[in-house]
Amino acid sequence: MSDDDTPAMRLVHLLRAVTVELHLRGAEFAARSGLHPTDLRALIRLLDADRAGEVVTPGRLGEALRLNSAGTTALLDRLERLGLVRRSRDERDRRRILLVVEPKAVELGWSFFGPLIGGLVDAAQEFTPGELDVVRRYLTAALDAADPVGKGG
Amino acid sequence: MSDDDTPAMRLVHLLRAVTVELHLRGAEFAARSGLHPTDLRALIRLLDADRAGEVVTPGRLGEALRLNSAGTTALLDRLERLGLVRRSRDERDRRRILLVVEPKAVELGWSFFGPLIGGLVDAAQEFTPGELDVVRRYLTAALDAADPVGKGG
């Protein structure tokens, strides 16, 4: 966007290149697995929640993915048909559906993220703990810059 | 994915959070501008090429976006209708169309990337040149890890 070739701008372009690359990887993986891009985003969200022990309902999932209720239902139909997730009535509030992640989804997630994470962890081996902390500080600052409102907003 | 709470894994999660955030920003901007996500990706590609002085044809654009020819034609119809791009016959090889980026597209690009880049550059102010170089090395390594094949094929 700018012809500036400052260190800061180089990082901006690098960061963008990384996001583009990860996006492409995701799209390729989704296509190979018979998933739509949205399905992969949903899978990621569900696995994150599962890992954090959060309970996810269709409403919350749709909100996270910016889908309306009709789209969310269709999405869950697809994921359920693929055996990646299961709908389970909440017995405490019987209006709600709790989404249960099936083992198959965890396996699928690992088959995608495993190699990627492995590569990134290997890459980190080349750096000292102090250097990794510098990177952490930068990425944290970049996250704030990209998300002015903040997660709490 | 892993419960490991090592510095390397923290960076993985941070990097993912940044990409997710940038992705969301893009989707919001696209919706506000009456663009589809694909249209924004196309705009980015076209502006990059414009900046680099590259010549882009529908075929090349479709290849970059992983669209087939029919989808590419529809995409260009949308962008042309919005006045962001213009089709121009290549007089040397009259089978080809050269895509010309209109000033409106450059303005639109800046209105999206400008604030984002500004925030990222500001964030970089807090770091010494040596620290920024550490980040550059890490992101370069991460890019390689995400793209094992490499840009060169």
Place this chain on the structure above:
DNA sequence: ACCGATTATCTCGTTCGGCGAGAGAATAGT
């Protein structure tokens, strides 16, 4: 205990982005 308001999910009908197949136009090789 009842009734309206609220919340959560699903159904129906529609829109439109993207795909596959193939047509049309220009170029390159023999």
Place this chain on the structure above:
DNA sequence: ACTATTCTCTCGCCGAACGAGATAATCGGT
């Protein structure tokens, strides 16, 4: 000139996502 190749566009279709509204369960006030 003839054929193969390259580049773009047209046509018909599929399906993801939307808007509107139906259905079902819970909550609050009386």
